[in-house]
Amino acid sequence: MSAAGTSSADQLAARQQRTAQVRRFMRRREPPLVIVTLLVFGVTTLLKPGFGASNNVSFMLATAMPLAVLAVGQTVVCLVRGIDLSVAPVLGIAAVSTGFLAQDHGDSVWSMIPLAIGIGIGLGFVNGLFITYARIPPIIATLGTYTVYSGVQQLICNSATVVTLPTQYEAVGIHDFIAPIPWLVIPGIVVTVVMALILRRTKWGRSLYAFGNNADASYRAGIRVNFVQLSAYTVCGTLAGLGGLVYLCKYTSAGYVSGEDISIQLQSIACVLIGGTTLTGGKGGVVGSFIAAIFLTVVLEAVIVLKINFDWENAVVGVLLLAAILVDAYQNRQGASMRYSLGRMFLSRPTARTGATS
Amino acid sequence: MSVEVAKAPRARRRGRFDTDDRWMVSLVILLVVELLYFNLGISSFWGGGWGGATSFLGESESFLYGSMVALGVMFVIFAGDIDLSVGYMASFAGVMMAEFHIGGMNIWIASVLSVVIAAVIGAVQGLVITYFKLESLLVTLAGGYILNSAAVAWEGPVPPYNFPNSYDSALGTGTLSSAIQIPNQLIIFAVLAVFATLLVHRTRFGRQLVLVGHNRHAAAYAGVRVSLTRIRAFALSATFSAIAGMCLAANYGTARDDLGPVLLLPAITCVVLGGVDIFGGRGRVAGVIIATFIIGWLTPGLLDDGVNDTWTLMAPGILLLAALTIRGVVERGKGVTFRDKLEARFGPTGGAVAAPTAAAPGGGGEQNVP
Numbered sequence A: 001m002s003a004a005g006t007s008s009a010d011q012l013a014a015r016q017q018r019t020a021q022v023r024r025f026m027r028r029r030e031p032p033l034v035i036v037t038l039l040v041f042g043v044t045t046l047l048k049p050g051f052g053a054s055n056n057v058s059f060m061l062a063t064a065m066p067l068a069v070l071a072v073g074q075t076v077v078c079l080v081r082g083i084d085l086s087v088a089p090v091l092g093i094a095a096v097s098t099g100f101l102a103q104d105h106g107d108s109v110w111s112m113i114p115l116a117i118g119i120g121i122g123l124g125f126v127n128g129l130f131i132t133y134a135r136i137p138p139i140i141a142t143l144g145t146y147t148v149y150s151g152v153q154q155l156i157c158n159s160a161t162v163v164t165l166p167t168q169y170e171a172v173g174i175h176d177f178i179a180p181i182p183w184l185v186i187p188g189i190v191v192t193v194v195m196a197l198i199l200r201r202t203k204w205g206r207s208l209y210a211f212g213n214n215a216d217a218s219y220r221a222g223i224r225v226n227f228v229q230l231s232a233y234t235v236c237g238t239l240a241g242l243g244g245l246v247y248l249c250k251y252t253s254a255g256y257v258s259g260e261d262i263s264i265q266l267q268s269i270a271c272v273l274i275g276g277t278t279l280t281g282g283k284g285g286v287v288g289s290f291i292a293a294i295f296l297t298v299v300l301e302a303v304i305v306l307k308i309n310f311d312w313e314n315a316v317v318g319v320l321l322l323a324a325i326l327v328d329a330y331q332n333r334q335g336a337s338m339r340y341s342l343g344r345m346f347l348s349r350p351t352a353r354t355g356a357t358s
Numbered sequence B: 001m002s003v004e005v006a007k008a009p010r011a012r013r014r015g016r017f018d019t020d021d022r023w024m025v026s027l028v029i030l031l032v033v034e035l036l037y038f039n040l041g042i043s044s045f046w047g048g049g050w051g052g053a054t055s056f057l058g059e060s061e062s063f064l065y066g067s068m069v070a071l072g073v074m075f076v077i078f079a080g081d082i083d084l085s086v087g088y089m090a091s092f093a094g095v096m097m098a099e100f101h102i103g104g105m106n107i108w109i110a111s112v113l114s115v116v117i118a119a120v121i122g123a124v125q126g127l128v129i130t131y132f133k134l135e136s137l138l139v140t141l142a143g144g145y146i147l148n149s150a151a152v153a154w155e156g157p158v159p160p161y162n163f164p165n166s167y168d169s170a171l172g173t174g175t176l177s178s179a180i181q182i183p184n185q186l187i188i189f190a191v192l193a194v195f196a197t198l199l200v201h202r203t204r205f206g207r208q209l210v211l212v213g214h215n216r217h218a219a220a221y222a223g224v225r226v227s228l229t230r231i232r233a234f235a236l237s238a239t240f241s242a243i244a245g246m247c248l249a250a251n252y253g254t255a256r257d258d259l260g261p262v263l264l265l266p267a268i269t270c271v272v273l274g275g276v277d278i279f280g281g282r283g284r285v286a287g288v289i290i291a292t293f294i295i296g297w298l299t300p301g302l303l304d305d306g307v308n309d310t311w312t313l314m315a316p317g318i319l320l321l322a323a324l325t326i327r328g329v330v331e332r333g334k335g336v337t338f339r340d341k342l343e344a345r346f347g348p349t350g351g352a353v354a355a356p357t358a359a360a361p362g363g364g365g366e367q368n369v370p
Helices: A003-027 A030-047 A054-079 A087-105 A109-132 A138-157 A167-174 A185-201 A203-213 A215-220 A225-251 A264-274 A286-305 A310-347 A350-357 B003-010 B019-041 B056-062 B064-078 B086-102 B107-131 B136-155 B165-173 B184-202 B204-214 B216-221 B226-252 B261-273 B285-304 B309-332 B338-346 B354-358
Strands: A176-178
Touching: A003 A030, A030 A286, A054 A087, A054 A185, A054 A203, A054 A225, A054 A264, A054 A286, A087 A109, A087 A138, A087 A225, A087 A264, A109 A138, A109 A167, A109 A225, A138 B261, A138 B309, A167 A225, A185 A203, A185 A225, A185 A286, A203 A215, A203 A225, A215 A225, A264 A286, A264 A310, A264 B136, A286 A310, A310 B136, B019 B056, B019 B285, B056 B064, B056 B184, B056 B285, B064 B086, B064 B184, B064 B204, B064 B226, B064 B261, B064 B285, B086 B107, B086 B136, B086 B226, B086 B261, B107 B136, B107 B226, B165 B184, B165 B226, B184 B204, B184 B226, B184 B285, B204 B216, B204 B226, B216 B226, B261 B285, B261 B309, B285 B309
Parallel strands: none
Antiparallel strands: none
16 A cells, blocks of 8 residues: 555544544533623624623623532532532522621631531531432422521521621622633632542542442442432532632622522523533533533623613523523434434444444 | 332332321321411411411411412322422413403403413423423423513513402402301312312323323333323413412412412422322322421411521421431331342342332433433
8 A cells, every 4th residue: 555545544534533523522512602602792792892891791700600609519419410409598608607707707708718618518418418318309308408598597697687898808709810800700710620620530520420320330330329429419518608608709798688689599500501411410511510600691691781671581591591401402312313323224234334333 | 220110019009008198197197286286275376266367277378379389280290290380380370360451351261361371381391391302390490480581571560460359359368258268269279189189099191190200111111192191291280380370369469470489399398298209100199288288387387386487487398308308217118128138239130129229319310211
């Protein structure tokens, strides 16, 4: 075989491989989501130039961050086939607890991080206990703890609200790190990157995917299924607690409605699904959820700026959610039908099968 | 996963006192104890006997529309799905009825029309779920969002109010007669409850509904039209929610977007406390009916008892978690011998007994019919 022939064949193979890589990359949820976000942003900026202004970008990113932190936690739970309906009151409890301490004693943001995380760990752990050891289905268990945690939040507030915080909180919540990027983005990105690395690179992270894919098989493969579930809910609670602190900085107030007032509960689930994680477990990742939180915020802000009747805000979330799951279903079906038709083609003539794989 | 297989030995056997029966008895005892405690202990709860707006029967007006929503969502849960749009549906139906009425339509015709339209919307949701093979949780979540927005946009800045007095009285705050002061809502609920009981336990559709929830594959192979059954369940759920929406509007004398959504979580709580398996295929309608009264009277009772209203709000959640934890602990030991446990751990795979220890309770996603 001549050298020229080999190189052209190599080139062809390389090109095919690249095309396949690109196609695989685009079949992930994150790249199209980024493109759509930029499209929405671009079109809205063309129509209303103020939308693209630096301070508005900063505002939108900061608004997205409590949601993003919560969505990352929710993703971890969805990976193990669960759902956490109690994230809003966990966020609320963390926000009011840290808020009242800061209001009364003037503690700094940094000293509040352990408290917020500790509250989250405790409440998430309780969720996990009910689900793992009492064997209550996740949706029911977290529904029950949702009611209880909401009550606890009201008890802590005792019909008072956090109104005056040390200026440091406002500085963190509103000011920019570099021009259009607010300080609040940093915890969001840190949480996302750390969780993404943990999920992909550690034994614990991979066992979450294994458990979500097939609980029975992962048990027989020696994974400590109870621990995996319990820890997933604890992590979700932890991030919800941290989200409470982010919320406090962003809104510089907290009360018994914190968490409920921005319907963050259902939006966090919507983000998880828009970001490509499925509720059936074992598929997806936190990066998609992070991008989805920004995407959702940008779309909702665009709705306001374009003066579409704001009554339709929730409908926008609903339609986006439906679109996301329809795309999921379409991709799954496409894959299945392709395999199905290939199988039909080659099953009748077994010799052709070997030819096809080469 | 073989979780579905694991349920088979627990299936109901005629003529035996099984765990479902035991659960029903517990619920009845709980309701009786609750009523005795509140009625004997607190004079304001008893409120001067049977009837009257201040008595505990009159108090039932404050939760009966929620009970109707619970009955509706029960059908969907029986079929192994879940409907998160019920509360939004109730509000939307109320707003729809009110807007039709403002547009000049007779209020009764408007009500019937709204219920029918709601049923169609519910069926469409079911169609989307079954045709595209999507998770009911997500589709109804999205549908709920859309219905909520539609209600907000339709009602405008001032929610419609000022219905005819006869309407408010018939569906809302009225009683049977001035002598027998049984709330009208209680009678409507009783009719719906009897209808639901007969439908689930005495008709072919009901048996198919439970079978679809118990094992979708088996139902499909048995010739049950699985998708149609599920769509019907969603239509029923929407119908019951819409009726609840009418009662809600009549009770408050106004139709608003924010009256309904709060009904969702209590409704699911009632269904689960009533002993219906959240993954479908198991339970009794009577249990749900009793559970709605237990939870319904708990709030006014505790308030009359002088309990802090925050604790009162938490009580249903605590009750739910405690009940399910106890049930889980009691049932897990039932019928499983030490040898079964050994076999489950060390025996060959695929056995029916192996599943409970190996499989965690995770979501219901495995029930998707190919």
